[in-house]
Amino acid sequence: MPKHPTPNKPGHYWAKLIHPSREPEGEDWASTDWEVVQVNDNNGEGNERLSVSVPGIEPSQWVPDFVWGPEVLPFTQYN
Template identity: 65%
Template sequence: MMHPTPNKEGHYWAKLVHPHQEPVGEDWESVEWEVVQVGDNNGKGEDKWRVYVPGIEQGQLIDAFIWGPRVPEFHQPN
C-alpha cells in the first residue's frame, strides 16, 4: 500500500527509486523497504525536505521515493 508523501519531519518506511546525484557505477535504488529520515531543509518546493538514507551520504529529494507509513516515535519509559 502506498502512502502520501511526508509533510513533516520524522522517520518513514520508503523505497528510493530515483536517486539524485548517484555516482557512476553505484546503485542506490532500494531493493527492500527501509527506514529513512525526513528533515526540513528550509527550502521551497522539492527543496523543502531532504531525505537521509542509511549508507548514502548525499541527502535525497523527497520525490525520489515511494512512501510507506511513518515510523512511530519511540519514547523510553522513565
C-alpha cells in the same frame, strides 16, 4: 506494503528509494526493499523543502525520489 502519502513534515518513515539523486556512475542506490529513512526540514521551497537522509548514502536525497510507506512513530519508554 501499500503506498502512503508523501511526507509533509520531518520524521522517520518507511520508504523505497526509486530515483536516486547525485548517484555516481556505476553505482546503484535504488532500494531493493523497504527501509527507514529520516526526513529533514531543509528550509527550502517546493520539492527541496524537505531532504531525506538514507543510511549508507552520503548525499541527501529528495522527497520525490521515493515511494513512501508509513511514518515510524517515536519510541516511548514506559516506567
